[in-house]
Each structure stands twice: as C-alpha cells, then as structure tokens.
Amino acid sequence: MVSGTTSSPRDEGEKVIVVMDANRSKVSVDAVCWALKYVVRPKDTVVVLGILCELGRKTSCFPFHVGIGNTGIWERLELSGGEVNPKEVEEEIEKKREQYQSSLQPLYRQCRKNEVKLEVKLAAGIDAKEITIEEAQNSNTRWIVLDSHLKKEVFISGHVDCHIIVYKGKDVATLIAPKASDSSQIPRKGTRADKSQRDPDNDEDLNDLQEGLCRLELAPQSPCWYPLAWRTGFPRSFALTELQDITNRFGEENLVLDQDDIKLYKGILQETPVLVRRFSGNDNGQFWSELKILSHVRHRNIMNLVGYCCTGSSMFLLFDYPCMGSLEVNLRREDKAENLSWRLRWYIGQEIGATLRYLHEECADGPIVHLSVCSSNIVFSHAASAMLCNFTTAKMLKDDTPSTEASPQESPKKDQDQYLSADVHDYGVFLLELIAGKSAGDFQAQGIGKSLIDWALPLMENGLLGEVMDPRIKDADDGMVVHHMARAALFCLKNNSGLRLSITEFSLR
Numbered sequence: 001m002v003s004g005t006t007s008s009p010r011d012e013g014e015k016v017i018v019v020m021d022a023n024r025s026k027v028s029v030d031a032v033c034w035a036l037k038y039v040v041r042p043k044d045t046v047v048v049l050g051i052l053c054e055l056g057r058k059t060s061c062f063p064f065h066v067g068i069g070n071t072g073i074w075e076r077l078e079l080s081g082g083e084v085n086p087k088e089v090e091e092e093i094e095k096k097r098e099q100y101q102s103s104l105q106p107l108y109r110q111c112r113k114n115e116v117k118l119e120v121k122l123a124a125g126i127d128a129k130e131i132t133i134e135e136a137q138n139s140n141t142r143w144i145v146l147d148s149h150l151k152k153e154v155f156i157s158g159h160v161d162c163h164i165i166v167y168k169g170k171d172v173a174t175l176i177a178p179k180a181s182d183s184s185q186i187p188r189k190g191t192r193a194d195k196s197q198r199d200p201d202n203d204e205d206l207n208d209l210q211e212g213l214c215r216l217e218l219a220p221q222s223p224c225w226y227p228l229a230w231r232t233g234f235p236r237s238f239a240l241t242e243l244q245d246i247t248n249r250f251g252e253e254n255l256v257l258d259q260d261d262i263k264l265y266k267g268i269l270q271e272t273p274v275l276v277r278r279f280s281g282n283d284n285g286q287f288w289s290e291l292k293i294l295s296h297v298r299h300r301n302i303m304n305l306v307g308y309c310c311t312g313s314s315m316f317l318l319f320d321y322p323c324m325g326s327l328e329v330n331l332r333r334e335d336k337a338e339n340l341s342w343r344l345r346w347y348i349g350q351e352i353g354a355t356l357r358y359l360h361e362e363c364a365d366g367p368i369v370h371l372s373v374c375s376s377n378i379v380f381s382h383a384a385s386a387m388l389c390n391f392t393t394a395k396m397l398k399d400d401t402p403s404t405e406a407s408p409q410e411s412p413k414k415d416q417d418q419y420l421s422a423d424v425h426d427y428g429v430f431l432l433e434l435i436a437g438k439s440a441g442d443f444q445a446q447g448i449g450k451s452l453i454d455w456a457l458p459l460m461e462n463g464l465l466g467e468v469m470d471p472r473i474k475d476a477d478d479g480m481v482v483h484h485m486a487r488a489a490l491f492c493l494k495n496n497s498g499l500r501l502s503i504t505e506f507s508l509r
Contacts, residue, residue: 277318369397
C-alpha cells in the first residue's frame, strides 16, 4: 500500500494530446489508435485536438470546442471577432461534431476499460502551433502526437518540454526531441523519477544478470530523461570509439555485471543513461539473433534497442538504462513492494499482456516468442512503464520453427503453437508473482521443496486466494483486480484441452 507521504506514479494521470487536421473531409483516427496503443497509460487523459484552418468565411476567427467524454457530450462556442456567416458556422460545427463523435465512438469502451479519459476539442481560426502549445502548457502533458498532415508543426518542439511524435501511418511514428535545455522544465509529475533522494545503500553490488540490468539509482539531475530508443535517428550503429567514450573506456567503475560471458556497462549518451551489453567471441550467433529480433520490434513496453556495434570480434548492444529496477528487485525490497499496490500490479499485468499480444499477433514479420517472461525480466523506466527485457531466449517463429519431411505443413504449426503456449504459461506464472509478491526464482531458492506454481495453484483452486496474496499490501479496496489476475493466471496454467492458448484470450485487458 502506498504510504501517506508517497503517491503512486499512476494515482494521477497525465495528458496525451493528439493533434489532427480537421479540414480533411474524412476523420482518420489512426493517430489516436496509435497513441492509445503505445503511449497512453491508465488514468491518462487523451485530448483529440482537431484544427480547422477555415470556418465560414476565410476571414473568420471563431474558436470553439466540442468535447466528447466518457460521461457525455459538451459543446462551447466562443466568438472572438471577425465576420462569419452564422448559418455556415452552425452547419460546419454540426458536421464536424457528428464526424468526430461517430469516428471516435468505437474507442469509448476501450478508454473506459483502461480508465482513460477521452476529450475532443475542435479549434477554428487559430494557428495550429499556438493552440497546441497553449493546450500543452495548461496541463501536465507528457506526449503530443501530430498526425501526418500536420508534420510541419514539429517546430513546436522549441516551445514545449514534452515528447513530440509525428505519426506517419501504418503504425510508424518518429520521435522529435524537445529542445528544452533544463531538465527541471520537463514535467515529471506522477512519474517514478519524482522519488526523493535514495539511500546510498541502494547501490550495493549485484550478483546476477537481472539485478545487474536493474541496479537502483536516480537518473542524472540535469539531462533529458526520455528514452533514446524513441528519439529521431535511433536505433543506429556505433563505432567502437563512441562506446569507449560512453563507458569511460569500459572502466571498472562503469562495469555493472561481469558473469560468465556477460558483461554489462553503464554509460551516458546525449546526457541520458544507457546500458551497453558486451558479447564474447563465443556469442556471435546470439548477438545476431538478438539484433535481428530487436530491430523488428518497437513497443513502449519493451526495452527497445538504442544501437549496436560490430567490429571484428567486438559486438555490443545498447539499451536505455532501466533506472527504476526490475520487478523482481522491487518485490524483494519491503519499501518498494508496499508501493506496488494491487491496482498498480494490475496495470503492470495489463502492460506485459499487451506486449506479448504485440509480439505474438501484431509484428509485421510474423510471431516472436520471448520464452523468459518473469519478474526478473520486467524492468521500470523513468516514466514508470513496465518493460519486457532480456531477449536472449527469444525466437522469430518464421525463421526458427523447424520442419520435418514427414509432415512439412503440420509439424511447423504444432511447434509454433507450443512456443506460443510456452509464453502464455510463463505469463500465468508472472501473474502469480504479482499476486504473491515473490519471484518464482526466489520462491524456489527458499528450499521449501515446492515451486511457486505447486504452492499457489492448490490454494487458489480451493478458494484460498487470500493465503496467496502478498500480505504487505493492506488495501482491500482493489481486491477485485486480484481476483481477475488470479482467474487469468489459472486459465494460462490449467490448459487441459490441448488446444493452442492465445495471449489475447487470457491476458488482462
């Protein structure tokens, strides 16, 4: 439960503004759908800002707003000068109001389910740049998404401190870096970067890959904190000399982990913390496999690729640094676990379920399976989003599924289904970790002779969910979400039908 002095990062949502060209004869909601899929989080407010360059006569300056929210429709007209034909204005307003209401209607249920507030504002006779900047500065705005017809408005980046995305269509978008020089201007309200100064003891030496990835420390106080992977020009190739500059020539003080053939270094690139993974000469195949997969994915809940380097026997992958640690590490620490309320754990489960759905069903080059979904491979960024990392075991099924001469068509399909079902099973175990507040690995290490599944499933099946629930969370108001997580976990783990399990059917939504 969150203490009285520390608010959950999602107690108060932020704003995402989607700016659209309302002069187009047909309303396209592609940019809104992209924002809901990739950048909007529960409790956020999505403002669809339609810009009408002309209304009535060309000399008119007639701003108005049509708000279509989850709880109803509101409309406000404000005449601010200029000559207008009242009949033309009335007809134009009614036409646009109906268009936007009809086009956005299918998104209402999705927004309500995810506790997202949807607002629509139409502005006419006002400069697009001016109204967008004003809207962004009047609230805690985290993202501005411009549709492709307004891409020339990217010059607003010099006037706002939030992320700016230009949506290009077909699920492709480009991040425009804000030009704010002082990170104190960047809105941080409601994010985990707001935490007070941490105890130096948080920087203790870590012994395994997951803790090495997720060493807990504050982000630098002055640099930009948004992900490099989403900025223009990334991911890209790096020269070895660049990596030497980033990691202080791979100095010992920058070495986060040195275990077996794994070496992880932390560094700074463009005033932003990054993680550099160094592959040994024996990992040539692993390097190219991970690079290929990570080059084909782009999702806000994946620790996306910043860049790579391949020079002779030296091979490296670069990622944004997960400064807020892994879920496993957060569950181990009493103070961190108490701040992971049931509602927040539910959101984390939703985010990872949506990530698996993206990998299994939405990647353009066919299904990708992770095969290591667990709390140790879920990390948190500055913006408090849960991100799936460590694609060491991942496979692109189009390339990796073997075939046999006996049944060239059926055997690959069966192997593919087994891989997909393995991810669904792992997702069920991950939900158990969220409910119990313990990682499956830590539970096994306690030496009680049972796995997390062997211990939790009989209790849940006998209606004793309360004995499985993390006792550190005292808030009973959100108990219903725990029951939903438990039900989804049982579906994922108790498949006796032999049928293929689809992540869409069983993930939290």
